[in-house]
Amino acid sequence: MTMNKLTVGSKYAPYLLTLLILGVFLMIWSSLTRVPKFDPSGKDEMALMMLEMNGDIIRDENDNFVNNPDKIETIPGPEKVYEKAKEEFKAPFTEKGTNDHGIGLLVAYTLERFLTGFLAATVVAVILGMLIGMSKFLFTALNPFIQILKPVSPLAWMPLLLYSVKDPFMTSVLVVFMASLWPTMANTAFGVSNIKNDYLRVGQMVELGWFQRFWKVVLPASAPAIFAGLRISFGSALVAVVPAEMLLGELGVGYLSWIEWNNLDISGVIFAILVVGVVGFILDWGLQKLASRFTYAES
Amino acid sequence: MSYLQVDHVTKIYPSLEPGAKKGDKFVVFEGVNFNIEKGEFVSMIGHSGCGKSTLLNIMAGFDDATKGGIILDGRETSSPGLDRMVVFQNFALMPWITAYENVAMAVRQSHKGWSKNEVKEWTMKYLKMMNLESAANRRPSMLSGGMRQRVGLARAFAAEPKILLLDEPFAQIDALTRGSIQEELLRMWEATNSTVFMVTHDVDEAILLSNRIAMMGNGPAAELAEIIDIDLPRPRVRAELIDNPRYNELRNHILKFLVTGKAASQKESSNLKAI
Numbered sequence: 001m002t003m004n005k006l007t008v009g010s011k012y013a014p015y016l017l018t019l020l021i022l023g024v025f026l027m028i029w030s031s032l033t034r035v036p037k038f039d040p041s042g043k044d045e046m047a048l049m050m051l052e053m054n055g056d057i058i059r060d061e062n063d064n065f066v067n068n069p070d071k072i073e074t075i076p077g078p079e080k081v082y083e084k085a086k087e088e089f090k091a092p093f094t095e096k097g098t099n100d101h102g103i104g105l106l107v108a109y110t111l112e113r114f115l116t117g118f119l120a121a122t123v124v125a126v127i128l129g130m131l132i133g134m135s136k137f138l139f140t141a142l143n144p145f146i147q148i149l150k151p152v153s154p155l156a157w158m159p160l161l162l163y164s165v166k167d168p169f170m171t172s173v174l175v176v177f178m179a180s181l182w183p184t185m186a187n188t189a190f191g192v193s194n195i196k197n198d199y200l201r202v203g204q205m206v207e208l209g210w211f212q213r214f215w216k217v218v219l220p221a222s223a224p225a226i227f228a229g230l231r232i233s234f235g236s237a238l239v240a241v242v243p244a245e246m247l248l249g250e251l252g253v254g255y256l257s258w259i260e261w262n263n264l265d266i267s268g269v270i271f272a273i274l275v276v277g278v279v280g281f282i283l284d285w286g287l288q289k290l291a292s293r294f295t296y297a298e299s
Numbered sequence: 300m301s302y303l304q305v306d307h308v309t310k311i312y313p314s315l316e317p318g319a320k321k322g323d324k325f326v327v328f329e330g331v332n333f334n335i336e337k338g339e340f341v342s343m344i345g346h347s348g349c350g351k352s353t354l355l356n357i358m359a360g361f362d363d364a365t366k367g368g369i370i371l372d373g374r375e376t377s378s379p380g381l382d383r384m385v386v387f388q389n390f391a392l393m394p395w396i397t398a399y400e401n402v403a404m405a406v407r408q409s410h411k412g413w414s415k416n417e418v419k420e421w422t423m424k425y426l427k428m429m430n431l432e433s434a435a436n437r438r439p440s441m442l443s444g445g446m447r448q449r450v451g452l453a454r455a456f457a458a459e460p461k462i463l464l465l466d467e468p469f470a471q472i473d474a475l476t477r478g479s480i481q482e483e484l485l486r487m488w489e490a491t492n493s494t495v496f497m498v499t500h501d502v503d504e505a506i507l508l509s510n511r512i513a514m515m516g517n518g519p520a521a522e523l524a525e526i527i528d529i530d531l532p533r534p535r536v537r538a539e540l541i542d543n544p545r546y547n548e549l550r551n552h553i554l555k556f557l558v559t560g561k562a563a564s565q566k567e568s569s570n571l572k573a574i
Contacts (some may be wrong), residue, residue: 198391201361204379206408206458216404220395296395297440 015252026078033077038067081274084267099259101251107279110252113169114241114283117176121233125181126226129188130218139189146185154179154240158247168248172241179240183232191225192218220294227291234287238280253279300373301334302494303462307367310353326520327353330367333513333526335462340488340495342505344553345515346560350497355466359385372461381409388467390447392439392478398450401436402426402457409458425457426450426489429483445476449483456487464498469504474477478537481507485534502553505533506546507554514553517560524556 038057040048051057055063076084092104097169101109154175162171179203195218203217242254249255253275260268314323319443327350335341343351356362358369360379370375376383384405386389392401403422407413412419426435429449439447448468455463468484470476487506487563488495505512509529516524531546540546 196391198387199360199393200390201379201385202391202393204361205359205381205385206405207379207381208408215552217393220393223395282377294395296438298394 004053030077030079033075035067035074038065040065051205070224072170076270080267081270084265084271085274088271096116099251103253103256106251106253106256107275109250110241110245110254112249113172113245113252114176114266115239117173118180118234118237120173121177121180121237122184124177125184125229125233129185129226129229130192130214130222132185133189133192133222134218139193139269146182150182150186154236155247157241158244162248168250172244172248172250175244176241180233180237183236184226185231187225187229187232188222191222191229194225195221206268210214224291224295226296227287231287231291234284238276238283242276301337302337302372303329303335303496305333305335305354305358305367306370308354308357308364308369309366310350310357310362311365327518328515328521328523331515331523332367333523335494335496337494338492339510340497340508341511341513342497342499342509343390343513343515344499344502344505344555344557345378345521346517346557347500348486349515349518350519351515352466355385355464355496355498357514358462359383359464381405381458382461384458384460384463386448386455386463386465386468388470390439390444390471391452392447392449392454394439397436397438398431398442399423400428400445401439401450402454405454405458407461420536422457425453429453430454430488441478445480448480452480452484452487456491456493459491460493462494465495465499466498467499469499469501485509502550502557503537505553506531506549507537507540512553514556527552541559 019235043051048057052059052065055068056071058068060066087104092102094102095105096102128142132142157178158171158175161174162168165174199217199221200213204212208216241252242257245252245254246252246258253272256275257269257272260266260272309329310327312325312327313319314322315327316325329356333341343354343452345351353362357364357384358376360376360383371382379385392398393404395406399422402425403418406418406422406425410418413421423432423435427433429452431446431449431453434442434446434450439450442450452467456541469480472480481504487493495508497505497508506529511525511526511528514524516522529549529550531543531549
């Protein structure tokens with residue numbers, strides 16, 4: 001890719017703007033969070049001594065007073081977050097202590113409970129969605145339950161779940177499950193009940209059996225609607241997994257943010273937020289790739 | 300006994316008119332009665348709303364007759380099946396599989412127990428007959444309307460049904476393409492000795508293709524007005540037909556019926572036969 005191809009209209013041109021916005025944002029962030037140099041003028045020996053004893057200032061290698069970097073109470077700048085990230089990525093898969101696991105391990109823990117809950121919910125939601133989508137009777141019978149359970153925040157289930165399964169891992173998996181269930185179920189039911197009559201008629205006409213009609217007509221015809229539901233479910237599951245980890249104290253990227261807050265390490269909090277964002281982005285990209293293989297252009 | 304008998308078929312729906320009381324009825328058509336012989340090409344023509352597509356759906360098994368029934372090759376038909384393949388107005392191809400797979404699905408079902416190669420050979424044979432070799436591995440969304448209906452025709456013929464039911468198959472295809480597909484359809488019909496029933500509202504198309512044309516009166520409570528023989532020699536070529544006086548006579552007869560909504564008087568129709 002040569003520079004002269006990066007004109008407006010080139011596929012990559014919008015990303016120049018992305019980089020520009022990122023650069024401006026980092027500059028503003030950096031300048032707003034810059035700590036002014038410690039200015040000892042106007043302070044007598046006594047005042048300086050008090051500040052030093054308090055740990056607000058320290059002596060640098062030339063014996064001059066500077067601000068103590070550990071006692072600055074502003075939001076950390078991008079440089080500090082970068083330092084933090086570098087440090088975290090040095091040993092991503094080591095366990096340094098009970099609550100101090102490498103970032104790679106934390107991502108793996110979160111992914112494990114996220115994917116377990118999400119996949120289990122997908123299976124249940126697609127089957128139930130198919131049933132209520134195919135049968136007006138079942139839809140009418142089950143709809144009141146769905147309407148009442150659907151608006152309940154998945155986190156509201158947590159005390160009850162924790163009380164009944166008595167295991168924080170299973171509880172967090174079930175919270176993710178509850179968060180991902182409804183959108184996929186609703187979309188699947190919608191997709192199945194809106195399959196073009198023509199497709200079903202062709203299935204009847206060529207005398208497909210029940211199973212084949214399901215496998216070769218109903219499922220592929222409703223695949224786009226199902227995947228649209230999965231992406232909504234995916235988003236709400238990702239939103240639910242972070243507070244679930246925090247409340248349950250389960251190690252993961254969501255809990256990392258809370259640990260760092262307890263350590264008063266705000267750059268750690270920002271780092272955790274970024275990791276959640278990046279992990280979510282990668283998973284969503286994968287889901288989208290998968291969806292494009294099973295969806296079709298309406299003819 | 301005829302190959303296919305449409306035996307006094309009546310279709311009645313509950314009335315949906317504003318102000319209709321419960322139990323009010325809407326009669327689509329009444330006492331439709333005609334036969335189709337093996338190897339014949341019969342068209343049904345009439346205005347929209349006369350129930351011709353409803354009748355085709357009843358023949359296909361997608362809909363039930365209120366009274367009367369359909370007897371095909373000595374058996375009363377009920378649910379849809381491979382013996383009555385339909386070519387749909389809007390093609391009804393599965394958009395998630397290729398043109399080849401759309402046809403092969405019908406071939407596998409109609410020829411149970413065939414090996415993969417036999418299915419492939421048969422499917423490709425019908426795709427070739429419709430000039431679709433190059434489109435075999437494309438999905439319907441990549442094909443033009445004309446190509447899609449060719450796939451629809453290949454699917455219907457490949458299953459070797461007892462009768463083909465064509466539901467305004469060329470209504471959504473541009474006029475130029477329509478002509479060449481009609482010729483391909485004629486070739487297929489002759490090559491396979493098929494029996495065809497087609498619903499249309501295009502007079503020229505009906506005359507070009509059919510042995511006989513059934514004319515439906517206007518709805519509601521439409522009745523079959525008249526069935527006329529199209530005694531034009533085959534092969535029929537559109538360009539030559541236009542100058543044929545008999546062609547124009549038949550055409551005028553049908554048009555007059557469509558415009559006035561009444562079959563020509565007894566005298567006129569006997570004149571027609573005498574010519």
